[in-house]
Amino acid sequence: MLxxxxxxxxxxxxxxxxxxxxxxxxxxxxxxxxxxxKGRKVVLFSLPGAFTPTCSTYQLPDFEKLAGEFRALGVDxxxxxxxxxxxxxxxWAKGQNLExxxxxxxxxxxxxxxxxxxxxxxxxxxxxxxxRYAAVVNDGVVEQWFEEEGYSDNxxxxxxxxxxxxxxxxxLKARAxx
Numbered sequence: 001m002l003x004x005x006x007x008x009x010x011x012x013x014x015x016x017x018x019x020x021x022x023x024x025x026x027x028x029x030x031x032x033x034x035x036x037x038k039g040r041k042v043v044l045f046s047l048p049g050a051f052t053p054t055c056s057t058y059q060l061p062d063f064e065k066l067a068g069e070f071r072a073l074g075v076d077x078x079x080x081x082x083x084x085x086x087x088x089x090x091x092w093a094k095g096q097n098l099e100x101x102x103x104x105x106x107x108x109x110x111x112x113x114x115x116x117x118x119x120x121x122x123x124x125x126x127x128x129x130x131x132r133y134a135a136v137v138n139d140g141v142v143e144q145w146f147e148e149e150g151y152s153d154n155x156x157x158x159x160x161x162x163x164x165x166x167x168x169x170x171x172l173k174a175r176a177x178x
Contacts, residue, residue: 001115001116001135001142001145001147002142002143002144002145003141003142004141004142005140005141005142006033006037006044006111006115006137006140006141006142007033007110007111007114007115008032008033008034009032009033009106009110009111009114010030010031010032011030011031011032011036011104011105011106011111012028012030012085012086012105012107013028013029013030013031013086013104013105014026014027014028014029014086014087014090015027015029026090028086031104033111033140034140036077036079036104037137037139037140038139038140039139040076040077040139041074041075041076041136041137041138041139042075042076042077042078042079042136042137043063043070043075043077043078043079043134043135043136043137043165043168044079044081044104044134044135044137045059045063045078045079045080045081045133045134045135045163045165045168046080046081046082046106046112046115046117046130046131046132046133046134047059047060047080047081047082047130047132047163048082048121048126048129048130048131048132048158049082049083049084049126049129050082050084050088050089050091050092050103051088051092051095054158054160055082056092056096058160058164059132059160059163059164059165060080060092060096060098060101061096062164062165062166063078063080063100063101063165064096064098064099064100064101066165066166066169067100067101068100069169070165070168070169070172073169073172073173073176074176075136075172077102078100078101078102079101079102079103079104080101080102080103080104081103081104081105081106081111081112081130082103082104082105082106082129082130083106083107083108083109083112083118083128083129083130084105084106084107085105085107086105086107088105089103089104089105090103090105106130109128109129109130112129112130115133117130117131117133117147117151118130118131119131119151119152119153119154119155120153120154121153121154121155122153122154123154123156131147131148131151132147132148132158132159132160132163133145133146133147133148133163134146134162134163134168136168136171136172144168144171144172144175146162146163146167146168146171147162147163148160148161148162148163149162
């Protein structure tokens with residue numbers, strides 16, 4: 001993955017728009033890979049599913065808490081991607097009170113598949129989902145890659161550690177010091 005450009009895909013997102021009015025003022029908005037990655041340095045982390053235990057208890061909240069440290073190291077944005085639709089991702093973001101991390105819905109799994117990270121999670125009743133990984137992406141190119149061990153379909157465990165924000169911060173700080 002290192003040195004490779006992220007795949008060019010279009011994400012179907014829902015954005016708040018007061019002009020829509022009513023109790024649910026959201027509209028569809030297509031966002032491309034370039035919209036998220038071009039001309040910026042970002043941390044992208046992807047996980048098996050919104051509202052799942054490890055993702056909701058550790059990974060997403062810790063990225064949210066440590067966002068200032070990432071920004072101090074030149075990171076423009078932090079993106080959380082999952083093979084979930086825009087409605088689920090927005091509800092999860094709202095439930096997590098996100099202010100610093102932005103969610104990306106990969107509802108069809110196209111981005112995840114093109115990244116080579118799509119796995120079957122039928123053993124959990126999930127269907128196709130993302131393997132847990134993270135990357136530092138600079139102007140659309142993967143500079144650093146953090147993939148959890150054991151990549152496989154229907155994995156019995158949910159490894160977490162390599163893609164933890166603390167590990168990524170350590171790596172960014174080491175690069176900055178070098």
